[in-house]
Amino acid sequence: MRAPKSVLPMVLASVVACGGEAMPPPKPAPVPSASASASASASASASAAPSTVVIAGLPPPGEPKAITPARVVSLDTKTAARALAIVSSRLPIVYARIVVRAGEASSILARDAKGSRAGIAALTAQLLKEGGAGPWTGPELAQKIDALGTELSVDVEADRVTFGLSVTKDKLTQAFELLSIVVTKPRFDAIEFDKLKGRQLDRVRQQQKGSGMWMARAALDRELYGDASPYGVLDATDRSIANVSLAEVKGFYAKNYVASNMLLVLAGDVDEAAAQRLAQGAFAKVSSAAAPALTFPTPAPIKGTRLVLATKAEAKQADILVARFGIPRADARWPDLALAVQTLGGGMSGRLFVDVREKRSLAYSTYGAMREQAHGPMPIVAYAGTQSAMVRQSIDGLLDNLRWIAGERPITEGELAIAKQSLETGFVYRLETIGSVAALAIDKDTLGLPGLDVYDYVASYRRALHDATLDGVRAAARAAISADDVVIVVAGDASLGPTLAKLGEVKVVDPEHAFATTATLPKAQ
Numbered sequence: 001m002r003a004p005k006s007v008l009p010m011v012l013a014s015v016v017a018c019g020g021e022a023m024p025p026p027k028p029a030p031v032p033s034a035s036a037s038a039s040a041s042a043s044a045s046a047s048a049a050p051s052t053v054v055i056a057g058l059p060p061p062g063e064p065k066a067i068t069p070a071r072v073v074s075l076d077t078k079t080a081a082r083a084l085a086i087v088s089s090r091l092p093i094v095y096a097r098i099v100v101r102a103g104e105a106s107s108i109l110a111r112d113a114k115g116s117r118a119g120i121a122a123l124t125a126q127l128l129k130e131g132g133a134g135p136w137t138g139p140e141l142a143q144k145i146d147a148l149g150t151e152l153s154v155d156v157e158a159d160r161v162t163f164g165l166s167v168t169k170d171k172l173t174q175a176f177e178l179l180s181i182v183v184t185k186p187r188f189d190a191i192e193f194d195k196l197k198g199r200q201l202d203r204v205r206q207q208q209k210g211s212g213m214w215m216a217r218a219a220l221d222r223e224l225y226g227d228a229s230p231y232g233v234l235d236a237t238d239r240s241i242a243n244v245s246l247a248e249v250k251g252f253y254a255k256n257y258v259a260s261n262m263l264l265v266l267a268g269d270v271d272e273a274a275a276q277r278l279a280q281g282a283f284a285k286v287s288s289a290a291a292p293a294l295t296f297p298t299p300a301p302i303k304g305t306r307l308v309l310a311t312k313a314e315a316k317q318a319d320i321l322v323a324r325f326g327i328p329r330a331d332a333r334w335p336d337l338a339l340a341v342q343t344l345g346g347g348m349s350g351r352l353f354v355d356v357r358e359k360r361s362l363a364y365s366t367y368g369a370m371r372e373q374a375h376g377p378m379p380i381v382a383y384a385g386t387q388s389a390m391v392r393q394s395i396d397g398l399l400d401n402l403r404w405i406a407g408e409r410p411i412t413e414g415e416l417a418i419a420k421q422s423l424e425t426g427f428v429y430r431l432e433t434i435g436s437v438a439a440l441a442i443d444k445d446t447l448g449l450p451g452l453d454v455y456d457y458v459a460s461y462r463r464a465l466h467d468a469t470l471d472g473v474r475a476a477a478r479a480a481i482s483a484d485d486v487v488i489v490v491a492g493d494a495s496l497g498p499t500l501a502k503l504g505e506v507k508v509v510d511p512e513h514a515f516a517t518t519a520t521l522p523k524a525q
Contacts, residue, residue, distance in 0.1 A: 065116030069455035083264035085275035102256035105230035118237025129276035212319035215491035267438035335464035336476035344368040403483035
């Protein structure tokens with residue numbers, strides 16, 4: 001069973017398959033000393049070209065491998081909640097998932113004059129898991145779930161929360177009763193809330209001090225979207241968590257955990273009649289109130305180069321994100337852009353890995369990715385983790401590759417073949433288990449993707465990847481990828497300010513004080 005993800009909602013996922021499943025970045029390699037490589041990398045920035053053939057003699061992609069679909073059935077819950085069964089008897093296992101559109105983006109609904117409540121969505125979801133439900137306390141509930149040989153997962157993302165259990169077929173009725181009670185009949189135990197709030201405060205304070213990636217991601221969200229957008233503040237600060245009371249958690253639950261915000265997915269060895277009975281019982285007493293409407297303002301265009309330094313005291317290393325807006329997830333050009341981004345930074349065949357890490361030895365980790373969200377244009381992000389002394393050269397390396405792939409050194413036939421093979425093969429792996437099919441079905445629902453069902457969506461997407469032309473992929477890269485009009489965020493020591501100021505005006509923010517701006521450094525002459 002998949003372990004619960006971190007409550008950090010922003011996932012810079014390398015574009016694999018349909019783009020919704022994260023590919024881990026390449027394994028870090030030792031970073032060369034600044035004295036050994038600074039001069040060489042500085043000159044290489046202007047002249048180095050990415051390798052365009054990574055695997056010699058790679059055969060062209062064949063026809064997409066045939067996929068034998070399971071039977072997908074829409075279920076009638078007798079409420080506004082949606083439900084479907086994905087029926088497959090290959091293994092006597094059933095995956096039960098209840099999805100609620102109450103992810104971290106919904107935290108903006110709890111904001112008031114006292115300030116942000118970022119993190120309330122994760123607090124609410126975790127309290128449902130740990131605070132007891134129905135007649136059982138938290139420990140009693142945990143014992144009952146453990147006795148079934150499973151684990152309750154809670155996955156909090158920007159647009160949704162997913163509660164899940166996976167059990168053998170003979171235990172489904174018992175397990176599903178526990179799952180539905182957790183989501184629909186929470187106890188909101190005050191003692192458990194205080195414990196959970198304390199743990200969340202500890203987590204956030206540690207991140208505010210020590211996690212460069214967390215700092216860079218949170219600063220990037222604020223810079224891309226601003227405070228007015230639900231996507232602007234996707235993770236908590238210690239201040240926003242401290243603001244949250246148990247009464248506010250109860251209010252957040254009452255507003256958001258309503259039938260029209262819910263989706264049930266039962267996938268595996270379950271017959272349609274049994275699935276129908278479970279679906280109707282699960283939501284019988286769920287509120288029928290209308291779900292609150294979230295407004296997603298159009299992000300302001302990025303003009304020129306905007307630089308942000310999130311200070312991490314005495315840091316010897318730095319995390320760099322270079323980002324700009326691409327296209328909405330439902331855009332018909334998405335498969336072409338997915339192939340372009342895969343070529344830019346997907347795994348060890350990506351240009352960033354080949355050039356920035358391997359050829360120039362600038363970074364111990366680097367990749368390119370697109371984030372998937374339900375609303376608005378998706379950010380395209382290039383990342384590098386490096387030594388503080390190598391920050392400027394690493395930024396140059398990222399910008400070089402963005403500029404090159406956008407037109408100066410366009411994608412080649414060989415690179416496109418590798419990207420197609422990677423993404424098409426990714427679908428095969430994701431459809432091998434019925435649990436992965438369930439995850440894809442949830443993605444389809446949350447992101448509003450086309451297709452009669454999950455298999456129809458997958459088939460059309462794979463065909464679009466397979467049929468993509470070099471001209472189309474190059475055009476997508478030219479339209480969406482650029483070294484101009486970007487946000488550059490660096491999480492590192494404050495001493496990096498003068499280095500960044502050579503590129504433009506720098507906004508300095510303090511992650512330990514809710515990312516408040518502490519200084520603005522003018523562009524160096």
